[in-house]
Amino acid sequence: MQVKTPPSNARPVEHGRGWMQDILARLPLPLLRIAGAIVGTAWYACHRTHRNTVRRNIAFAFPEWEKDRVQRTVRQAFRHFGLVVVENIQISVMTPAEVIGRCRIEGSENLMDALSLEKGVFMVAGHLGNWEIGLQMMASCFDHRFVAVAKKLKNRRLDQFVYHMRTRLGGDVVYKKGAMASMSKALRHGEITGVHIDISRQEEGIDVEFFGRKATATPAAALIALRHKSPVLPLTCLREPDGKIAVRIGKPLTLVRTKSLRDDIRTNTQIMTDDLERIVRRHPEQWWWLQKRWKDYYPELYPEHYRNRVKSLRRRLARKKKSMESKRAKINSAV
Numbered sequence: 102m103q104v105k106t107p108p109s110n111a112r113p114v115e116h117g118r119g120w121m122q123d124i125l126a127r128l129p130l131p132l133l134r135i136a137g138a139i140v141g142t143a144w145y146a147c148h149r150t151h152r153n154t155v156r157r158n159i160a161f162a163f164p165e166w167e168k169d170r171v172q173r174t175v176r177q178a179f180r181h182f183g184l185v186v187v188e189n190i191q192i193s194v195m196t197p198a199e200v201i202g203r204c205r206i207e208g209s210e211n212l213m214d215a216l217s218l219e220k221g222v223f224m225v226a227g228h229l230g231n232w233e234i235g236l237q238m239m240a241s242c243f244d245h246r247f248v249a250v251a252k253k254l255k256n257r258r259l260d261q262f263v264y265h266m267r268t269r270l271g272g273d274v275v276y277k278k279g280a281m282a283s284m285s286k287a288l289r290h291g292e293i294t295g296v297h298i299d300i301s302r303q304e305e306g307i308d309v310e311f312f313g314r315k316a317t318a319t320p321a322a323a324l325i326a327l328r329h330k331s332p333v334l335p336l337t338c339l340r341e342p343d344g345k346i347a348v349r350i351g352k353p354l355t356l357v358r359t360k361s362l363r364d365d366i367r368t369n370t371q372i373m374t375d376d377l378e379r380i381v382r383r384h385p386e387q388w389w390w391l392q393k394r395w396k397d398y399y400p401e402l403y404p405e406h407y408r409n410r411v412k413s414l415r416r417r418l419a420r421k422k423k424s425m426e427s428k429r430a431k432i433n434s435a436v
Contacts, residue, residue: 122194130203130344133187141183145176150405155179155390157402162312163385177386181340185231192234193266197241200270204238205341208350212293215332215353216245221288223326223333224295224350227377228389230339231346232297233266238338238348239293240271248273248287248294250280250321281321288329295336296322298373300392307367309374315398323369327358333369335376339384351376 128136145152155178160171192200215222226232239247249267253276254260267274275283280296287294298318299311306317326333335351354376356369381388393403400407 125191126195126199128191133191134184134344137184137187138180139183140186141180142176144183145179151391152179153405154393154403158390158394159385161314161395161399161402174385175390178388178390181387182389182391184340185233188231189233189266192237193262193269195237197270200234200237200241204234204338204346204348206238206242206348206350208352209242211334211352212243212350215334216291216293218332219291221291221329221331222293223284223288223322223329223331224293224336225298225322225333225354225373225377226295226336226338227297227299227381228392229299229337229377229380229384230387232338233263234346235336235338235348236267236272236274236295237270238346246273246287246290246292248275248283248292250275250277250284250294250296252277252300281325284321284325285329288325288331294325298322298370299377299394307370309367309371311374311378311394314395316395317397318370318374320366320370322373323356323366324362326356327362327365327369333373335373337380339380340387 152175156171156175159174159178160166160168163171166174192203195203212222226235236247236249249272251263251267251274254263264274284294284296296319300319307320308315309318310316311318322333325331332353333356334353335349337347337349337351339347339349341347354369354372356372357365359365393406396403396406
């Protein structure tokens with residue numbers, strides 16, 4: 102593997118950008134941080150459901166914290182959310198050189214050592230810091246194919262924007278459906294693949310302990326890494342005090358391999374989850390607390406979520422009833 106050194110005037114791979122995009126790409130960090138703080142503060146003030154979700158999650162994860170500390174972290178988290186939104190709009194038009202200039206990469210030797218084993222590399226990450234810039238940084242810095250697994254967004258236009266942002270510099274993205282085959286193929290070819298392990302639906306995941314409470318996590322990382330005997334490296338994209346992103350590639354995690362694949366998957370998924378938890382505890386304001394991490398086992402944390410589901414179900418039933426009545430009326434009129 103070779104490290105890329107793009108020239109300072111490198112252009113995006115798709116097309117030359119217009120003058121408005123150029124201004125956006127060159128917006129200095131101080132102004133970007135102000136814009137992010139404004140967006141995050143407005144988000145906090147205007148979205149009661151999200152505000153309650155974040156507050157309950159943080160209080161649940163840190164029961165020893167006083168209310169003032171919880172509330173302070175909630176506000177910090179929303180300012181961070183706002184900055185991530187603004188920053189992702191910006192990086193969607195940045196050149197490889199500009200992406201590299203926004204970040205600091207640490208631990209590249211860990212990745213090169215792992216790739217030298219020729220078994221592929223599996224990278225595990227969480228929704229921490231600005232995780233979106235990680236794929237762009239990998240594509241900008243390293244002359245090696247990187248395949249990331251993502252969830253398809255419900256909003257079609259937003260999904261198209263995010264997909265374009267993630268792949269425009271050369272990274273590859275596969276959606277969760279059918280992702281196992283794509284990840285296995287990448288590892289067989291000695292390539293890099295990665296997945297976020299801190300979100301999973303109950304029917305897809307396995308039980309783990311996260312902040313001392315039962316949650317679910319995807320078993321895909323442990324399963325594929327064990328099958329291919331690939332090294333597993335943690336990847337974090339944390340924001341530093343000066344606003345830049347530290348893309349850190351950790352040393353390979355020590356996985357357990359016994360004769361029981363079922364037990365090994367559970368044990369190793371917990372090892373990966375524990376590693377992520379340690380980082381979240383050090384940087385709680387940078388984790389994506391908006392996700393309903395414990396909803397499968399502690400639904401009382403998210404009453405709005407279930408009320409909205411009931412309302413949505415009632416609306417669907419009402420539409421179906423109206424449609425059936427319309428069809429019945431047409432049949433009666435025809436007779």
